[in-house]
Amino acid sequence: MRKIILLGYMGCGKSTIAEKLSSLLQIPFVDLDRVIEIEANMTISQIFESFGEVYFRKLEHDVFVELLASSDKQIIGLGGGTPCYANNHELLKGEGITSIYLKASVATLFNRLAHNKSKRPIVANKSDEELQEFIAKHLFDRSYYYNQAEYKVIVDGKTIDETVADIISILT
């Protein structure tokens, strides 16, 4: 396989898990958001603030297509919204691509995002009460796209190492 792609809602652990998986499997890791930030020379928050979400989604699609076009073996951590726009979910079905949905419950996501939302413009300004309800509805809306992944790994109640071990058992 050429690309191992991790997807799922904000805070499910895509960036954290991909980095650990990368060091264990000795396969380079790229975080889609980081590539976007480097190419734009701006943070994700600055892109949203200056140009808006529609512009970000276009950039995200272009960078995703660029990454998939390379023949390099890579682990790619997507942004939470990547599979949900611009038909990106169809790109997950391409040849040589293994896609894995890191599935987290609303409670797990809320616990993580409540302390970790400032760099995520979609949730940055929400109160705790708003956040819980927002995640529940948003996750429901996005689940259709996340469920297009080839594999699903439940992350609730698991340590980083346990989730990584689950992924390795899928890959081997």
Ligand SMILES: Nc1ncnc2c1ncn2[C@@H]1O[C@H](COP(=O)(O)OP(=O)(O)O)[C@@H](O)[C@H]1O
């Ligand atoms: N068991 C766990 N697995 C993954 N992340 C965890 C876990 N426990 C706590 N975290 C924390 O949750 C956050 C997940 O964020 P991140 O990896 O950026 O997710 P994503 O890229 O999916 O938005 C990190 O701050 C990470 O340290």
Ligand SMILES: O=C(O)C1=C[C@@H](OP(=O)(O)O)[C@@H](O)[C@H](O)C1
């Ligand atoms: O869910 C989303 O729409 C987004 C998730 C973020 O990535 P993470 O899932 O890594 O936080 C980032 O791409 C951007 O803030 C938008």
Ligand SMILES: [Mg+2]
């Ligand atoms: Mg991330």
